Amino acid sequence: MASRADARRIVVGVTGASGTPLAARCLRMLREIDGIEVHLVASEAARTTAAYEFDGxxxxLTALxxxxxxxxxxxxxxxxxxxETGGMIVVPCSMKTAAGIASGYSDSLLLRAADVTVKEGRRLVLVAREAPLSVIHLQNLTRLASLPGVSICPPVLSYYHRxxxxxxxxxxxxxxxxxxxGVDVEGFARWGEAS
Structure with missing residues (x-):
């Protein structure tokens, strides 16, 4: 892993929404990439959910x-x-966290880091995890998606990559x-490239 001085820093937030294995997968994949320094912040609810979804x-998880x-x-x-960071990913992103970010309510480090990411014009990716989505959820996600640099990327399954x-x-x-x-992962099958 590169040192702080020459690494690209990525902040990873983990919330209490179901999806701890996606957070673990994200952290493992980032570890495989030279030149990325990962800063992790997890909510208390993330720890609670992990007890149900994460082996060990x-x-x-934090050791990753x-x-x-x-x-x-x-x-x-x-x-x-x-x-300075290269951005932040919240995986999984609960609707509570999405609401906090959308309203600028930063009463935790995770929410403050996301707020800083938005105010500094850096990339913020929210792996929004909920189903079904209520009108309130959709309004919060729409508000967030309208902000420059914010991407809503729910964990939707794809099958074209077999x-x-x-x-x-x-x-x-x-x-x-x-x-x-802007983080390229080796072996990512894009449409038209999958066999």
Whole structure:
């Protein structure tokens, strides 16, 4: 892994929405890429959900990041716009988190980091995870999608790349989301390239 001085920093937020395996897949895929320094912040609800969805202790997930920040630490570097990053991905992104970002309500480090990402004009990717979506959810997501640099990238399954396993599907979903941050993942099958 590159040092802080020459790495491209990516902030990864993990919320309590179902989808902890996607967060783990994202962190593993980012570790495979030289020159990326991962800063992780997870909500308390993310830890609760992980107990149902993730094999092993939550520390196994946090160990995949270069730096792990406490969600209550509003004085962490990622809370400031002067801490330069290549953007942020929230995977999975709960509707509570989407509502907080949409309204500028930054009462946690995860929400503050997302708010900073928006105000600094950096890329913010929200792997929005909920079904069915209510009108309130759709209004919040529409508001967010209208902001420059914000991408709503729900974990929608694709089949044209001929997935053979759950891992293939997770890798495709995460690679598509990371593409929104300008992060290219080796082996990502784009339309027309899949065999």
């Amino acid at each position: 202790p939550f520390e196994d 990041a270069d730096v792990c920040h406490d969600d209550a630490a509003l004085d962490a570097p990622i809370a400031s716009g002067t801490f 997935p053979e396993s759950l891992e293939d599907m997770e890798r495709h979903i995460v690679a598509k989301a990371l593409q929104q941050l």
